[in-house]
Amino acid sequence: xxxxxxxxxxxxxxxxxxxxxxxxxxxxxxxxxxxxxxxxxxxxxxxxxxxxxxxxxxxxxxxxxxxxxxxxxxxxxxxxxxxxxxxxxxxxxxxxxxxxxxxxxxxxxxxxxxxxxxxxxxxxxxxxxxxxxxxxxxxxxxxxxxxx
Amino acid sequence: xxxxxxxxxxxxxxxxxxxxxxxxxxxxxxxxxxxxxxxxxxxxxxxxxxxxxxxxxxxxxxxxxxxxxxxxxxxxxxxxxxxxxxxxxxxxxxxxxxxxxxxxxxxxxxxxxxxxxxxxxxxxxxxxxxxxxxxxxxxxxxxxxxxxxxxxxxxxxxxxxxxxxxxxxxxxxxxxxxxxxxxxxxxxxxxxxxxxxxxxxxxxxxxxxxxxxxxxxxxxxxxxxxxxxxxxxxxxxxxxxxxxxxxxxxxxxxxxxxxxxxxxxxxxxxxxxxxxxxxxxxxxxxxxxxxxxxxxxxxxxxxxxxxxxxxxxxxxxxxxxxxxxxxxxxxxxxxxxxxxxxxxxxxxxxxxxxxxxxxxxxxxxxxxxxxxxxxxxxxxxxxxxxxxxxxxxxxxxxxxxxxxxxxxxxxxxxxxxxxxxxxxxxxxxxxxxxxxxxxxxxxxxxxxxxxxxxxxxxxxxxxxxxxxxxxxxxxxxxxxxxxxxxxxxxxxxxxxxxxxxxxxxxxxxxxxxxxxxxxxxxxxxxxxxxxxxxxxxxxxxxxxxxxxxxxxxxxxxxxxxxxxxxxxxxxxxxxxxxxxxxx
Numbered sequence: 001x002x003x004x005x006x007x008x009x010x011x012x013x014x015x016x017x018x019x020x021x022x023x024x025x026x027x028x029x030x031x032x033x034x035x036x037x038x039x040x041x042x043x044x045x046x047x048x049x050x051x052x053x054x055x056x057x058x059x060x061x062x063x064x065x066x067x068x069x070x071x072x073x074x075x076x077x078x079x080x081x082x083x084x085x086x087x088x089x090x091x092x093x094x095x096x097x098x099x100x101x102x103x104x105x106x107x108x109x110x111x112x113x114x115x116x117x118x119x120x121x122x123x124x125x126x127x128x129x130x131x132x133x134x135x136x137x138x139x140x141x142x143x144x145x146x147x148x
Numbered sequence: 149x150x151x152x153x154x155x156x157x158x159x160x161x162x163x164x165x166x167x168x169x170x171x172x173x174x175x176x177x178x179x180x181x182x183x184x185x186x187x188x189x190x191x192x193x194x195x196x197x198x199x200x201x202x203x204x205x206x207x208x209x210x211x212x213x214x215x216x217x218x219x220x221x222x223x224x225x226x227x228x229x230x231x232x233x234x235x236x237x238x239x240x241x242x243x244x245x246x247x248x249x250x251x252x253x254x255x256x257x258x259x260x261x262x263x264x265x266x267x268x269x270x271x272x273x274x275x276x277x278x279x280x281x282x283x284x285x286x287x288x289x290x291x292x293x294x295x296x297x298x299x300x301x302x303x304x305x306x307x308x309x310x311x312x313x314x315x316x317x318x319x320x321x322x323x324x325x326x327x328x329x330x331x332x333x334x335x336x337x338x339x340x341x342x343x344x345x346x347x348x349x350x351x352x353x354x355x356x357x358x359x360x361x362x363x364x365x366x367x368x369x370x371x372x373x374x375x376x377x378x379x380x381x382x383x384x385x386x387x388x389x390x391x392x393x394x395x396x397x398x399x400x401x402x403x404x405x406x407x408x409x410x411x412x413x414x415x416x417x418x419x420x421x422x423x424x425x426x427x428x429x430x431x432x433x434x435x436x437x438x439x440x441x442x443x444x445x446x447x448x449x450x451x452x453x454x455x456x457x458x459x460x461x462x463x464x465x466x467x468x469x470x471x472x473x474x475x476x477x478x479x480x481x482x483x484x485x486x487x488x489x490x491x492x493x494x495x496x497x498x499x500x501x502x503x504x505x506x507x508x509x510x511x512x513x514x515x516x517x518x519x520x521x522x523x524x525x526x527x528x529x530x531x532x533x534x535x536x537x538x539x540x541x542x543x544x545x546x547x548x549x550x551x552x553x554x555x556x557x558x559x560x561x562x563x564x565x566x567x568x569x570x571x572x573x574x575x576x577x578x579x580x581x582x583x584x585x586x587x588x589x590x591x592x593x594x595x596x597x598x599x600x601x602x603x604x605x606x607x608x609x610x611x612x613x614x615x616x617x618x619x620x621x622x623x624x625x626x627x628x629x630x631x632x633x634x635x636x637x638x639x640x641x642x643x644x645x646x647x648x649x650x651x652x653x654x655x656x657x658x659x660x661x662x663x664x665x666x667x668x669x670x671x672x673x674x675x676x677x678x679x680x681x682x683x684x685x686x687x688x689x690x691x692x693x694x695x696x697x698x699x700x701x702x703x704x705x706x707x708x709x710x711x712x713x714x715x716x717x718x719x720x721x722x723x724x725x726x727x728x729x730x731x
Contacts, residue, residue, distance in 0.1 A: 027384070058349040
């Protein structure tokens with residue numbers, strides 16, 4: 001995938017994230033939004049990426065994890081808990097997909113994994129997440145997505 | 149109703165046991181084995197049942213972690229379904245191994261013969277993760293009965309709530325990621341192999357979604373027979389069916405695989421839950437949950453053995469064994485614990501209404517100043533987890549050294565998947581042992597101590613390795629089976645083919661999982677080693693091969709060597725004719 005399409009994927013996740021926790025929370029509504037985003041990510045990956053690259057096998061799920069991270073900044077309550085959970089989910093996707101790709105000859109993306117783990121661990125100590133901190137976290141996530 | 153289900157279980161278990169017995173005697177040739185993947189029905193059933201085993205504890209732990217209200221009856225039934233499914237699941241890979249007595253070789257330790265299993269293999273990770281998961285699920289389940297507010301000597305609901313806060317909730321924080329970790333590792337059995345249909349970096353998530361989906365269907369199925377409904381679980385099942393469809397679509401895009409029957413049974417039919425009549429009708433609901441379970445079973449079979457078209461009677465017998473054993477153990481256990489399950493209205497998860505006094509106490513504690521490393525949170529959860537991390541680091545240092553001695557090159561990524569279960573085991577044992585010790589009676593303490601001694605004994609047995617000398621009777625019987633090629637063929641297929649392959653060219657996929665693949669037994673190599681030496685290898689064993697002395701006679705060993713020669717000659721003739729064709 002070209003850097004431009006990769007950055008566009010990040011933008012897509014960022015733009016869609018604000019719709020997840022809008023209005024009244026209902027399991028079916030939230031799930032439908034998540035499913036919709038996952039399907040969009042699948043089709044985006046299929047059309048925007050070279051599907052012969054094995055790294056693309058889990059790309060839509062990475063997008064979904066990033067989408068979840070961005071969406072936690074919209075939460076009114078218990079933000080720290082869901083922030084850590086969303087980042088752990090992203091870490092999970094990267095780590096286990098990395099192991100499966102390692103056995104097929106690719107290197108583990110250790111820098112990306114360490115960066116996500118570092119932020120997830122660090123954010124578990126945040127006592128209050130204000131607007132500036134939200135912005136900071138979003139910049140970190142975008143940097144990980146684009147540069148690592 | 150429960151008695152009827154128990155009887156259905158027994159009716160399924162009897163033919164299932166016959167199929168199991170035939171499979172154990174005959175070995176892997178008895179069931180269908182896929183020519184492409186070398187795996188068959190036992191592994192399909194293992195993946196299916198281990199999936200079912202994940203949802204119960206996961207639901208209970210996740211709801212507790214996220215403060216979602218759930219009555220204890222549902223939690224108990226869900227956790228019980230986990231334990232029973234786990235018992236069924238572990239039977240399957242044991243049978244698949246062919247030589248059950250050697251199952252301990254999968255544990256990542258030295259044995260007395262100096263062998264160490266291949267820590268690079270996901271099958272070894274699997275063994276550790278599932279063993280730890282089983283132990284912790286049992287502890288989690290047992291912890292219910294240590295806080296029973298109905299008991300006279302443990303009087304109030306407040307005590308039970310304090311127990312939830314001090315033990316069950318921290319335990320849930322350990323179990324929640326462990327469950328996901330275990331199923332991710334199970335998926336790596338597939339995703340890290342060379343089989344093209346299984347190559348997908350998304351498999352860990354795909355397997356987790358499948359496990360949760362099928363497990364939820366099972367829990368709903370069991371609750372329906374209790375004449376009981378938990379709407380949030382029904383909604384979750386529906387949501388999971390959508391995500392499974394998304395995974396199937398993506399799998400189709402990546403690998404070109406699509407199991408139509410699974411899509412219909414587990415993807416389309418569950419949407420009937422939107423129809424009110426179906427939701428309210430007990431029989432319709434049971435049919436729906438069964439449809440999901442059937443769809444997921446077919447999906448697992450399709451995934452593990454893509455070329456399978458029909459089930460043989462042994463395969464069907466193994467399916468019946470799984471279902472029968474589950475129903476018998478579940479409803480047997482349910483009858484045993486009937487009082488605790490039915491006479492209880494305790495709500496898990498959110499406790500803000502009844503436990504106000506306790507909440508304010510905890511709130512006051514959170515405002516209090518604590519010296520560094522002395523907060524209740526640190527003592528209860530973080531310290532045990534840190535101890536677990538320390539043990540995991542020590543284990544990895546030891547493993548690197550041990551593998552270095554046998555010239556196996558390890559990377560961090562090969563050992564890392566074992567970190568999850570090690571940390572969870574150490575943390576949960578520290579967390580629960582202290583709490584259980586204080587509330588349990590003296591007799592129970594003795595039981596626990598005896599269990600620990602038994603565990604130490606099992607570790608010793610692992611180290612010593614299993615005896616390879618069976619009773620005299622079987623040796624005498626085998627001495628009579630001489631000079632008959634078809635008999636030698638049967639012995640080869642049942643005793644040797646698991647590793648050496650039916651054609652004598654090694655079952656490489658199987659061997660590679662555990663050990664470095666040795667040289668092929670070609671005609672030249674057989675000649676260079678010599679018949680007598682090979683007979684000695686069979687009888688005395690060598691490196692990773694077991695000694696068969698006492699199990700087969702020397703005559704049979706000689707016949708096996710001749711049979712190996714026949715296979716090697718066939719292979720060499722095939723190779724030379726292929727060479728001529730090319731010319």
